[in-house]
Amino acid sequence: MKKVLIDSDTGLDDAMAFVHGLLSDEIEIIGVTSVFGNGEMIDCAYHAIEIIDLMGKSVPVVKGISEPLIGGCGPAPQVHGKYSRGPLGKLDLEARITPGYAPIFILDQIRSYGEELVIVAMGRLTNLAVATRLDPDLMRKVGQIYWIGGAISVSGNTSPVAEANADGDPEAAKIVCTSNLPLTILTLDVTMHALISQDDIDRLKRVRHPGVQHLVKIIPYYLDFYESILGERVCAGHCGLLLALVIDPTLITKTHRLNVDVELNGRLTRSQLVADRRKLRKLTEPDTSKDEGVTVIMQADVARYHTMFMDALLGADRT
Numbered sequence: 001m002k003k004v005l006i007d008s009d010t011g012l013d014d015a016m017a018f019v020h021g022l023l024s025d026e027i028e029i030i031g032v033t034s035v036f037g038n039g040e041m042i043d044c045a046y047h048a049i050e051i052i053d054l055m056g057k058s059v060p061v062v063k064g065i066s067e068p069l070i071g072g073c074g075p076a077p078q079v080h081g082k083y084s085r086g087p088l089g090k091l092d093l094e095a096r097i098t099p100g101y102a103p104i105f106i107l108d109q110i111r112s113y114g115e116e117l118v119i120v121a122m123g124r125l126t127n128l129a130v131a132t133r134l135d136p137d138l139m140r141k142v143g144q145i146y147w148i149g150g151a152i153s154v155s156g157n158t159s160p161v162a163e164a165n166a167d168g169d170p171e172a173a174k175i176v177c178t179s180n181l182p183l184t185i186l187t188l189d190v191t192m193h194a195l196i197s198q199d200d201i202d203r204l205k206r207v208r209h210p211g212v213q214h215l216v217k218i219i220p221y222y223l224d225f226y227e228s229i230l231g232e233r234v235c236a237g238h239c240g241l242l243l244a245l246v247i248d249p250t251l252i253t254k255t256h257r258l259n260v261d262v263e264l265n266g267r268l269t270r271s272q273l274v275a276d277r278r279k280l281r282k283l284t285e286p287d288t289s290k291d292e293g294v295t296v297i298m299q300a301d302v303a304r305y306h307t308m309f310m311d312a313l314l315g316a317d318r319t
């Protein structure tokens with residue numbers, strides 16, 4: 001079974017990923033490191049603990065970094081709620097935090113599991129960037145790092161060109177994208193097509209499983225936000241899609257190896273992910289799979305993701 005470490009700013013799409021991932025027999029989530037992003041780092045940690053409890057699982061949740069390395073965009077209470085749990089109030093689960101510190105915990109897990117370990121980064125890359133600076137050679141020994149962030153050929157969501165996970169800590173994103181790590185990036189180009197609707201949430205209302213019931217409570221808040229920008233009662237699965245691709249990589253239908261860097265200085269373009277796509281200009285598609293750079297997911301089977309996600313959650317009472 002694949003060993004997965006989740007580094008997360010556990011908000012609402014992250015919650016969909018956690019519930020799906022903790023129902024899956026394909027992966028074992030061996031730890032969660034918390035980072036700021038959708039909300040404060042500590043609220044994101046408490047939300048992760050809450051979901052793991054509701055799923056009846058035992059997974060260590062470790063605190064991480066609370067601020068960007070230099071500077072970045074702030075949290076998004078209008079999207080994820082003031083405490084990263086939509087309409088729900090503040091938790092205090094301090095006693096349930098596992099002692100430790102995310103960058104060190106990440107390196108320890110790589111030391112233990114090596115290539116077997118997959119890191120799924122669902123937020124700002126601050127914890128991973130610091131771990132990379134502490135021990136770059138060890139970081140390169142991890143099996144794979146999947147990160148959701150950036151927008152390459154579509155508009156950003158925190159600026160015309162920047163996406164929230166990159167814009168929340170662009171210096172960290174640059175370190176991780178340019179340190180020759182085994183990195184796969186899922187961008188807004190793909191995740192905005194992985195939609196979950198109010199009808200889907202309504203179908204989940206008959207599931208009694210407490211983890212699924214939690215999503216039924218919190219996702220309408222996320223739908224409210226998306227409805228205000230998309231004009232339809234649907235939301236993007238974002239981190240839910242990312243974790244589904246780790247559960248079943250055959251959902252990834254097209255990738256390219258590209259050099260990816262992050263703009264840090266542009267007055268209008270700070271935090272933009274700059275993927276060098278010049279080699280893709282030819283109409284005959286080159287096989288770039290062995291090229292240097294990072295793996296960028298260009299397409300995913302979002303219809304099959306949707307089916308897989310819904311089947312897992314609708315069947316949760318049988319687990």
Ligand SMILES: [Ca+2]
Nearest residue numbers: 014122123239
């Ligand atoms: Ca996230």
